[in-house]
Amino acid sequence: MTTVFFKKAERKNAKLRLAIAGPTGSGKTFGALLLAKGIGGRIAVADTENSSAELYDDLVVFEHANIQPPYTPEKFIEVIKAAENGGFDTLIIDSITHEWSGVGGCLEIVDKLAGTTFKGNSWGAWSEVTPRHRKFVDAMLQSSINIIVTMRSKMETVQIDNGKGKKKVEKVGMKAEQRDGIEYEFTTVLDITHDNYALATKDRSRIFAEPRPITEADGVLLKQWLMSGSANACINGNQYFELEALMHQAGIDIAKFCEKRGLNSLHDVLQQKFDETCEGVKRIIERTKQTALENEKQLQAEYEARLDDDYQRALAHIKDAKSINDLNHPADYFRGSKYEVQILNACQAKSDMEGWSA
Structure with a gap:
């Protein structure tokens, strides 16, 4: 039985x-803000560069958060979730270099763990840090909003020919x-030269074919490209996790659910079917709860009927008791029940009547 389904790309x-x-x-x-401005909508900037982004507040309206160390992967995940929950259209993280090599970033965490917990074993330290870094990357990929990040490049100075037979020194990003x-x-990766030219080292949008500022x-072109796909868009990462959690709660076999509908995974659920699917699963959860309540x-x-x-x-057993020992069982059996007091009173009355109390 196949679990892989091919469809028209x-x-x-x-x-x-x-x-x-x-x-x-x-x-x-500057370039990130220009792109976000062209895309439109509300813009959030998470700034690890000592609020340097606020120097461009005249370029476009945006909301700003100054991110302080330690620059752990979890802090950057928190930034992404805050932007999503805040209803922003685009989040600029300036920069994600800090998550890697900044104060409290991955490299520093590895050094600390290797020197303490793992007693000099850096491989052991990486086994703990790599999953944390991966969760940060996944948070970017699965986000429901646009994500633009900046990264520092290591500097190098080179000599180039100026075209007049002379050499000139130029700084380049490595x-x-x-x-x-x-x-x-990423969908698109742009390397910015020191003279502000953008060179695409990867560009699935094919917008940045030629180097230029x-x-x-x-940003306008990027938005058009992003929105030019099929209207039958699949659910995003947040919706995937929401639907998956609901299905687990409902006790639905996700593999069988997908197989029945010709889906490779829940990622293939269409946006236009998301609300309908969630409501269906919620009805199953509600019916299950109602059934459990009725059963209870x-x-x-x-x-209660058995207890009555x-x-x-x-009471008949107490009445016919032949010795005080015969009263132990009913007293123990009804302890903690609604009949406890009545049974104890009946036992005491029988004991008094027979003279067992003395």
Whole structure:
């Protein structure tokens, strides 16, 4: 029985995942704000660069949060969740280099763990830190809003020919300061030269075919590209987790649910079907709760009926008791029940009548 289903390839509407890398002063923050302005909507900026983004408050209206160390992966996840819950359309994280090599970032966490918990074993330390970093990356990928991040690049000075037979010194951005392979996680990755030119090292949108300065118009083009996919968009990461949690609560076999509908996973559930699917699952949960409640009431009613019968039999047993020891069982049996006092009074009365109390 197959669990893999092939369908006609169809690009869906999407949310932006864009990274801008460059050396200090290359215009990463400025470029990110221009793109966000072109995309439109509410903009949030999480600033790890000592509030430097606020220097551009005349460029576009945005809301700002100054992020302080320690720059743990969990702090950046918190930033993403806060922007989502705040109803923003685009979040700029300036920069995610701090999550990797900043104060309290991944590299520092590994050094600390290797020197303490893992007693010099850096591999052991990475086994703990890598999953934490991965959760941060997943939070970006699964976010329900547009994400633009900046990354610092290591600086290098090179000599180039100025075209007149002379050499000139120029600063260039080298490898981005983040974990190797981070560029694979983004739709578009732009390297910014010191003279503010953007070169696409990865660009699925195919908007940045030629090196050029970033403009607001690029943000407009990005929005058009993001919205030009099929209207039958699949659910986003937050919706996936919400639906998965509901299905677990309802006791639904997710694999069988997907197989019945020709889905490879819950990720393939269409946006337009999300609310309907959730409501259906919630009805199952409510019916299950109602059934459990009715069963509980039925069991309670049966228990009460048995207890009433047992009470009548116990009174007859007490009446016919031949010794004080015969009173122990009914007294113990009804302890903690609604008939406890009545049974104890009946036992005492029988004991007094027979002279056992003395």
